[in-house]
Structures are given as structure tokens and as C-alpha cells.
Amino acid sequence: MxxxxxxxxxxxxxxxxxxxxxxxxxxxxxxxxxxxxxxxxxxxxxxxxxxxxxxxxxxxxxxxxxxxxxxxxxxxxxxxxxxxxxQPEIFENAFRNNFELIKSNTRLAKQLKATVNKEKSDNFDTLKLRLLEMQKFYELTEKHFDNFLSEWSVEREKIYSKSK
Amino acid sequence: MxxxxxxxxxxxxxxxxxxxxxxxxxxxxxxxxxxxxxxxxxxxxxxxxxxxxxxxxxxxxxxxxxxxxxxxxxxxxxxxxxxxxxQPEIFENAFRNNFELIKSNTRLAKQLKATVNKEKSDNFDTLKLRLLEMQKFYELTEKHFDNFLSEWSVEREKIYSKSK
DNA sequence: GTAATCGTTTGAATTTTTTCAAACGTTAAA
DNA sequence: TTTAACGTTTGAAAAAATTCAAACGATTAC
Structure with missing residues (x-):
């Protein structure tokens, strides 16, 4: 071989x-x-x-x-x-696919928090706090994903303009 | 129920x-x-x-x-x-686990690029450029992951100090 | 209109992963 | 020293995912 x-x-x-x-x-x-x-x-x-x-x-x-x-x-x-x-933008696109998973987690956290907040019970205190944390976590993740993607398009341009 | x-x-x-x-x-x-x-x-x-x-x-x-x-x-x-x-830092830790996967991709790209660069053949031109792109992509990802994690520790602190 | 060349779908076969119940080993109580 | 209460390991059973070969349908060539 x-x-x-x-x-x-x-x-x-x-x-x-x-x-x-x-x-x-x-x-x-x-x-x-x-x-x-x-x-x-x-x-x-x-x-x-x-x-x-x-x-x-x-x-x-x-x-x-x-x-x-x-x-x-x-x-x-x-x-x-x-x-x-x-696809020329394969890495970016793969990243976006994962991004979609992250977003669905954000939605999940929000939705769960909404459901739980409707409940009167005190049993949910731990959970409420956790869900708030989860939501904030994924929101911050989304922000950074966005930053990353815009920075990457510049970076990628550099690589391929050099090679010409 | x-x-x-x-x-x-x-x-x-x-x-x-x-x-x-x-x-x-x-x-x-x-x-x-x-x-x-x-x-x-x-x-x-x-x-x-x-x-x-x-x-x-x-x-x-x-x-x-x-x-x-x-x-x-x-x-x-x-x-x-x-x-x-x-684990109190569960979200962060889950993120770190994925981070490890990303890092192994960076290593993979670097290693492959090194192997390929040793070859004299011209057939690898497309691949070389792709592997460079891949390496840069994952390096940039790592940078943003780091940023994210330091920002998150501040954010998380806020959530739990408020709740006391 | 018929035949040939495709990509896709399908149901069965294979492989892999998940799950279980039982056996095992370890530690602590009696 | 024996017994009881655990968590873990193990090999087999069940479930799920992957893979294949063949059938199918659609499109182009003849």
C-alpha cells in the first residue's frame, strides 16, 4: 500500500x-x-x-x-x-448543527422553568434554581457561539485568500 | 399522577x-x-x-x-x-467534556497535517489546505471555549449569590 | 415504447449496545 | 468467625442500530 x-x-x-x-x-x-x-x-x-x-x-x-x-x-x-x-463551509456547518442542539437545550430549560414556576409547591426550590442556571448557561453559550462564527468567517477568508 | x-x-x-x-x-x-x-x-x-x-x-x-x-x-x-x-458545576463540567473532544480534533488535525506535509506528492494539495483550515477552526474554537468558561464562572456566582 | 442506468426504499440479517439477574467480593455488624 | 448488606462484575438475553441485497421507481437512451 x-x-x-x-x-x-x-x-x-x-x-x-x-x-x-x-x-x-x-x-x-x-x-x-x-x-x-x-x-x-x-x-x-x-x-x-x-x-x-x-x-x-x-x-x-x-x-x-x-x-x-x-x-x-x-x-x-x-x-x-x-x-x-x-460543502466548502463544512466545519462551520457542523458547528451550526451542534449549535442547534444547544439551542434546543435553551428552549428546554426555559420551557421547564415556565412549567415549574406555575407550581405552588415548595418542593421545586432546588429545581427552580438549577433550571435558571441551566437557562443562563445555554444563553451564554449561544452568545459565544455567535461570536465564534463571525470571527471564524474572517479567519477562514484569510486562509483561502493566501492560498491563491 | x-x-x-x-x-x-x-x-x-x-x-x-x-x-x-x-x-x-x-x-x-x-x-x-x-x-x-x-x-x-x-x-x-x-x-x-x-x-x-x-x-x-x-x-x-x-x-x-x-x-x-x-x-x-x-x-x-x-x-x-x-x-x-x-456535581455543583455540572454544566461547566459537561462542557469541559465536549471541550476534550474538540481538543482531540485539534490534535488530530495537527498530526494529520504533519504526516501529510512530509509527503512529496502534489495530490495532497486540496487536503493540506483543508487540514490547515481544520486546525485553525479548532484552535479558534478552543480560544472561545476558554473565554466562555471564565465568563461563566462569574455569571454562575451571580445566580447563586442572589438566591441566598 | 422498450431497455438500461441510476438512486432510493425495504425487510431481513448482522452487529453492537443496553439491560438484566445472578454470582462475587468486600466491608461492617453480630 | 459468621452473617448480612452493600456495590461491582459477568455472561447471557433483549433491544436497537447498522448493513446488506434485492426490489422498486424514475429518468434517460435507444
Whole structure:
């Protein structure tokens, strides 16, 4: 096996683990790594072949990746096949996906707090305070996420303008 | 079922889903919610009983939660049992756990970039740039995480000093 | 209009994760 | 020293997620 192939395999494996750690499907990570690695868009067949999976699950994974804005479809004028490539803003988009989870936690905390506050019972004192803390925590998180994203767009621009 | 119990059940379910979305065991979320809800520390038996699980899996989950600094053990002078309560800094600690994942991604990007840069081949141009982007992205993330955590400790102090 | 080439869907098979009950070991009481 | 009360470990059972091969439907080529 060539050095290239070794590195490629390693990256693919690593991405699989990383995706897994974040609660996503390992195969999603593999596909993302493969596409990051590839200078050209790849077809469904090429991807299945490369990762040694059948078309079925790969097709499903491609849908999930598209839903998350991590990849996108492109078309060759000469071919009837779909081709896929990485979304240029993949890291930012992955981050946004997690951001959505954070936001849903904020909403959850607020909603729970509202429900609990309606109750007369004193038993909820500990909980009320905790839910307030939770809400504040996630609100602060959201603020910093926003800051991060605007700073990142500047940073990213720098990387790619240099490389031209 | 009383209003209290209803709310409690709902919170427990919600936490289960949230934990799941982040790639953790649902039962971990349930235990955390139960302990957040509880004004008093709970024993292993009480937790198993409350969540209708046997001691075995709960014992294992408690270990995982302790490893992640989300709960802690306390002892009653009068009882031989272990009791558990939420770590006061649970949100911060959960955040730190994710932070560790981010850091491992930074390390991964750096390491991959180093490996790839050693290669003479031109085939890696796309990949090199991507890995640079990835490294920068995660470095910026780390910076903002740090900012967040220091700001949060101030914010949290405010919440709990007010409540006294 | 028919055949060929796609991507997607589906139900079954496999693999992995979760869960349990029982056995085990340890500590404290009797 | 024995017994009782714990928490943890373990191997098997149950549940859930992943994966596949085949069927399907839609679109393009002939």
C-alpha cells in the first residue's frame, strides 16, 4: 500500500471515530473524510466502492449528510450520475448543527422553568434554581457561539485568500 | 399522577434524549435529571427503583457519570450506602467534556497535517489546505471555549449569590 | 415504447449496545 | 468467625442500530 493510501485510510478511520464520539454514524465520518481527501467530486458508486459498502446504506448516509449541510451534490454535464463534494463551509456547518442542539437545550430549560414556576409547591426550590442556571448557561453559550462564527468567517477568508 | 411527578418524568425523558443526541447513554441523562431534581442525595437503590432499572446497569452508569465529573458520591454518617448528588458545576463540567473532544480534533488535525506535509506528492494539495483550515477552526474554537468558561464562572456566582 | 442506468426504499440479517439477574467480593455488624 | 448488606462484575438475553441485497421507481437512451 502506498503512503497516500495509508494516510487516506488513517484519516477515514479517525473521522469515523470522531463522528461516533459526537453521536453520529461512523459511516458519515468516513464519507466526509473521503470527500475531504478527494480533489474531485465522487459518485455514489465510487464512494460505496471506496468504503467497501453497498449502495443502500451509502445512499441513506448521503441523505443525512445533505440534510446536515456537510456535503452537496454536483452534476457532470456528461454523466447521469450524481456526484458529491464537501460543502466548502463544512466545519462551520457542523458547528451550526451542534449549535442547534444547544439551542434546543435553551428552549428546554426555559420551557421547564415556565412549567415549574406555575407550581405552588415548595418542593421545586432546588429545581427552580438549577433550571435558571441551566437557562443562563445555554444563553451564554449561544452568545459565544455567535461570536465564534463571525470571527471564524474572517479567519477562514484569510486562509483561502493566501492560498491563491 | 401528581403534577410534580409529571414534570419530573418529563424532565427525565428530555434529559435522556438530550444525552442521546450528544452520543451518550440515555440512562446517563435520566440519572442526571433525577439527581438535579432531587433536593437530597439518593442511594443506588433509590435511583434504580425510581428509574425502574436493576442495580447492575445503574452501578455502571454511576461510574461513567463519576468519570465525567457530572455527579459525586457523598456519605451519610448513619448509613453504609453510597449516596449520589449532582456535581455543583455540572454544566461547566459537561462542557469541559465536549471541550476534550474538540481538543482531540485539534490534535488530530495537527498530526494529520504533519504526516501529510512530509509527503512529496502534489495530490495532497486540496487536503493540506483543508487540514490547515481544520486546525485553525479548532484552535479558534478552543480560544472561545476558554473565554466562555471564565465568563461563566462569574455569571454562575451571580445566580447563586442572589438566591441566598 | 422498450431497455438500461441510476438512486432510493425495504425487510431481513448482522452487529453492537443496553439491560438484566445472578454470582462475587468486600466491608461492617453480630 | 459468621452473617448480612452493600456495590461491582459477568455472561447471557433483549433491544436497537447498522448493513446488506434485492426490489422498486424514475429518468434517460435507444
Amino acid at each position: 502506498s503512503a497516500e493510501e495509508r494516510i487516506k485510510k488513517e484519516i477515514i478511520q479517525n473521522f469515523g471515530h470522531a463522528y461516533r464520539a459526537f453521536g453520529l454514524n461512523k459511516l458519515m465520518g468516513h464519507v466526509v473524510a473521503l470527500l475531504i481527501f478527494s480533489p474531485e467530486p465522487l459518485s455514489l458508486d465510487e464512494i460505496s466502492q471506496n468504503l467497501e459498502r453497498s449502495k443502500g446504506p451509502v445512499s441513506q448516509i448521503m441523505k443525512r449528510l445533505r440534510d446536515r449541510n456537510l456535503i452537496r451534490r454536483v452534476w457532470h454535464p456528461t454523466s447521469r450520475k450524481d456526484f458529491y463534494e464537501i | 401528581s403534577a410534580e411527578e409529571r414534570i419530573k418524568k418529563e424532565i427525565i425523558q428530555n434529559f435522556g434524549h438530550a444525552y442521546r443526541a450528544f452520543g451518550l447513554n440515555k440512562l446517563m441523562g435520566h440519572v442526571v435529571a433525577l439527581l438535579i431534581f432531587s433536593p437530597e442525595p439518593l442511594s443506588l437503590d433509590e435511583i434504580s427503583q425510581n428509574l425502574e432499572r436493576s442495580k447492575g446497569p445503574v452501578s455502571q452508569i454511576m461510574k461513567r457519570l463519576r468519570d465525567r465529573n457530572l455527579i459525586r458520591r457523598v456519605w451519610h454518617p448513619t448509613s453504609r450506602k453510597d449516596f449520589y448528588e449532582i
